[in-house]
Amino acid sequence: MEKRYSWPEGHWDWPVHVSHKHGVRCGQMIWxxxxxxxxxxxGVNNPHDLSAQIPRCIDNFAKVLAEFGCDLADLVKLLCFYVNDGSLDEDRFLAQVAAALPDGARPAVTAIPVPYLAYPGMVVEIEGYAMRGEKDERLPRSFAASRDLSPGNAHFASSVRCGKMIFVSGQSPIRDDEVVHAGDIVAQTNRVMRQIESALGELGADFDDVVKVNRWYVGGGTVEDFEPAAMACANHFKEPGPAATGIPLPRLARTGQQIKIEAVAMLREDGQRLPRRHVWPESLWDWTIHLPYKHGLKCHDMIFLGGQVSLDKHGAAVDPGQMKPQTRLAMTHIGTILQELGADYADVCKITTMYEGRGTADILHDNLLIRSSFFTEPGPASTGIPLPVLAYPGMIIEIDAFAMAEPDPIPELP
Structure with missing residues (x-):
């Protein structure tokens, strides 16, 4: 599919040259x-000043969209990483983000607290997606209305439907401003999955329409941290299920909160289910437990990949602790999955990378330059977030990829 790329004049840049661009427009999607x-x-502006950096991030976002003739009112989803040592109130953070948006913007949102970001002094990074019609018309959207869903901030949607896409905000186990089942990750996961089911149901969808699910959970990088909540989430999906990513964090925003889960679903505009294709290439890795998820999924013109990592078929790290070979292997897996779906690296619109690091530029550049080298310039939009650990021992990078290719035909209804 034809793509357009955005790099506004004078926009911020990395200290190293990469193929990535700030924005990609393809079909109805803007990444x-x-x-x-x-x-x-x-260089970092306004170091360590969250209140100053938030509006600058949103202003930069608006400049990227403007190069496509779009604006912040076209947003459908924001993913906000912000530095939080446990002393910041997430509702206040989201209120600051909302204050930087125009009145017409009401995207879904997921806020992710992290201990640091890629460059010293950088305390917020915001990625996201917008949608416009292929003739540049604004697209209608609808929203879930329940007050029992996350987030509590009315300026964001618990879930938003636009065209064939449904984006569900990160759901937290919170009711009446209190954490439910404090400290119990399995009970919280089941609670959150019921919230996602409700958010989907209000927009005419269900778990069978989900194409991507992301779990953000409190964990220290052990199999014992990963498995219980992974199974609790997976039990809500039939096989073959969606693409999936699970990322451990040192903490979430509320004391006792162990999990936050977000989802993407797809549904025909007339409410009918869309067919999809799943792939699991023979050469790819597996988890330590059986899960219903597949490595790659194509639905209409969208391709979703589960987070790609350097593991073997038994869930053990390949090249444990070594950033460069793990990055190459994860990127190779991405190419293999795309190929089985009839696509390639040129079809990638966005990658989001989580890597083990301590918030220094050198660690980001070690994987950023390798990731970038797999793409011919102009390349996809990119986000890179350092974390203390990832899901499995010795595994130090996980890469999510979103691609778009010519639509699969939609069968005619009888």
Whole structure:
């Protein structure tokens, strides 16, 4: 599919040259890489000042969209990473993000607290997606109305439907401003999955329409942290299920909160289910337990990949602790999955990378340059987030990829 790319004049840049661009427009989708408050040479503006960096990030986001003739009212989803040592109130953070958006913007949102970001002094990074019609018309959207869903901030949608896409905000186990089942990750997961089911149901969808699910959970990088909540989430999907990613965090925003889950679903505009194709290439890795998820899924013109990592078929790390070979293997897996779906690296619109690191530029550049080398310039939009650990011991990078290719035909209804 034809793509257009955005790099506004004078926009911030990395200190190293990469193939990635700030935005990609393809079909009805606009993908924007993580926007930050950097200079055009890669220096951090307003170091450690969250209140100053938030509006700068949103302003940079608006500049990327403007190059496509779009604006912030076209947003359908934001993913906001912000530095939080446990002392910041997430509702206040989301209120600051909302204050930087125009009145017409009401995207779904997921806020992710992290201990640091890629460059010292950078305290917020915001990526997201917008939608416009292929003739540049604004697209109608509908929203879930339940007050029992996350987030509590009315400026964001618990879930938003636009065209064939449904985006569900990160759901937290919170009711009446209190954490439910504090400290119990399995009970919280089941609670959150019921919230996602409700958010989907209000827009005419269900779990069978989900194409991507992301779990953000409190964990220290062990199999014992990963498996219980992974199974609790997976039990809500039939096989073959959606693409999936699970990322451990040192903490979530509320004391006792162990899980936050977000989802993407697809449904025909007339409410009918869309067919999809799943792939699991023979050469790819597996988890330590059986899960219903597949490595790759194509639905209409969208391709979703589960987070790609450097594991073997038994869930053990390949090249444990080594960033460069793990990055190459994860990127190779992405190419293999795309090929089985009739696509390639040129079809990738957005990648989001989680990697083990301590918030220094060198660790980001070690994987950023390798990731970038798999793409011919202009490349996809990109986000890179450092974390203390990832899901399995010795595994130090996980890469999500979203691609678009010519639509699969939709069968005529009888």
């Amino acid at each position: 924007v890489g993580g926007q930050v408050d950097l200079t055009s040479s890669g």
